Amino acid sequence: EKGGFDHFMLKEIYDQPRCISDCMRGRLLLKEKRIVLSTINLHRNELVNAGRFVIVACGTSWHAGLIGKQLIEQWAKIPVEVEYASEFRYRNPVILPGDVVIAISQSGETADTLAAFELAKKSGALCFGIVNAVGSSIARASDTGIYIHVGPEIGVASTKAFTGQVTVLTLFALALGHELGTIPQQEYEDTIEELGRIPGKIKTVLEKDSKIKDIARTLTYAENALYMGRGYNYPVALEGALKLKEISYIHAEGYPAAEMKHGPIALIDEDMPVVFVATHHQLYKKILSNIEEVKARNGRIIAIVTEGDEAVSDIAEATIEVPPTLAPLAPLLSVIPLQLTAYHVAVEKGLNVDQPRNLAKSVTVE
Ligand code: M6R
Numbered sequence: 021e022k023g024g025f026d027h028f029m030l031k032e033i034y035d036q037p038r039c040i041s042d043c044m045r046g047r048l049l050l051k052e053k054r055i056v057l058s059t060i061n062l063h064r065n066e067l068v069n070a071g072r073f074v075i076v077a078c079g080t081s082w083h084a085g086l087i088g089k090q091l092i093e094q095w096a097k098i099p100v101e102v103e104y105a106s107e108f109r110y111r112n113p114v115i116l117p118g119d120v121v122i123a124i125s126q127s128g129e130t131a132d133t134l135a136a137f138e139l140a141k142k143s144g145a146l147c148f149g150i151v152n153a154v155g156s157s158i159a160r161a162s163d164t165g166i167y168i169h170v171g172p173e174i175g176v177a178s179t180k181a182f183t184g185q186v187t188v189l190t191l192f193a194l195a196l197g198h199e200l201g202t203i204p205q206q207e208y209e210d211t212i213e214e215l216g217r218i219p220g221k222i223k224t225v226l227e228k229d230s231k232i233k234d235i236a237r238t239l240t241y242a243e244n245a246l247y248m249g250r251g252y253n254y255p256v257a258l259e260g261a262l263k264l265k266e267i268s269y270i271h272a273e274g275y276p277a278a279e280m281k282h283g284p285i286a287l288i289d290e291d292m293p294v295v296f297v298a299t300h301h302q303l304y305k306k307i308l309s310n311i312e313e314v315k316a317r318n319g320r321i322i323a324i325v326t327e328g329d330e331a332v333s334d335i336a337e338a339t340i341e342v343p344p345t346l347a348p349l350a351p352l353l354s355v356i357p358l359q360l361t362a363y364h365v366a367v368e369k370g371l372n373v374d375q376p377r378n379l380a381k382s383v384t385v386e
Contacts, residue, residue: 032180035171057191071118072101074120074121075123078105083259087252088102091348092192095203109135115140125151148165151168177263187218211348236364239264245293246261253299260295260362264365278310308332320337327341
């Protein structure tokens with residue numbers, strides 16, 4: 021059932037081109053350059069008139085939520101808050117009329133996310149589920165929502181569910197922006213076309229696996245690592261760090277790269293690997309100067325860059341190239357090398373990749 025792969029995690033990483041196609045099937049209409057989501061047909065009024073979206077989630081799903089916030093704010097111009105479900109549920113949160121609460125959960129059984137969702141429902145918010153497991157508790161508690169349809173995820177480290185969640189959030193934000201007229205028609209169509217190319221581009225990244233494995237080997241004996249990204253790649257940095265922590269047992273922190281100066285830069289010396297997600301987008305020059313700052317302090321730089329990059333490649337110890345894409349779609353490509361890196365480090369250390377110590381696939385107790 022591992023389809024010839026050594027671990028479920030690796031199989032699930034390699035499944036992503038197909039999963040993302042499945043997730044978009046019937047929703048992304050390439051010929052008509054249009055997105056069709058039943059939730060928008062059924063709940064158009066509540067969604068276009070939403071005063072605010074509040075996303076509740078945990079772990080990797082929370083990282084997907086951070087990307088969702090940027091997408092919805094960019095295209096639909098509706099404010100979004102992203103909350104740890106465990107904090108939200110006990111804070112006596114303000115839920116206003118017109119709020120739409122989105123729960124993101126692969127399993128649909130995470131206790132804190134379910135409780136946050138139920139609280140939102142009691143307060144009268146429209147409850148919108150972004151779930152993988154069909155018929156799960158969160159799916160059943162939803163008034164509406166979008167399944168990610170990436171198939172069962174067995175490895176404890178979430179991989180294809182993350183890219184599925186980000187894909188669904190992208191479709192939703194685009195469709196909502198289109199309904200509202202807040203996204204220019206050309207940008208809407210260009211993004212649809214580029215989404216259609218994403219599965220193929222993920223395949224291209226997967227072809228770099230043997231290089232990624234070599235780079236990962238150099239991280240095996242690290243005790244700490246920093247992950248840095250900006251804009252759409254900031255949550256990707258958080259996700260890369262979480263992947264490394266949970267399966268490789270290496271302490272890793274993700275940061276928005278500009279925050280480095282406010283503390284973490286003190287950690288940098290020749291033993292500190294710093295993984296930069298530095299693809300060619302609006303903040304590229306800014307992140308380049310963050311990379312130079314780390315270089316000046318002898319940090320070891322590993323960077324995810326866009327094909328053909330020169331500036332970062334000149335100063336980094338190692339780079340992994342991903343194909344060019346639009347900024348809002350960057351996470352779907354840049355996260356792949358980080359998933360593979362964590363996987364190879366864990367394998368190299370002889371660890372139980374699919375079932376890391378102390379962790380459960382679904383956290384059904386708080
Ligand atoms: O099933 P959920 O998406 O609600 O799970 C949330 C987290 O427990 C989950 O993403 C966890 O952080 C993963 N092990 C990360 O790889």
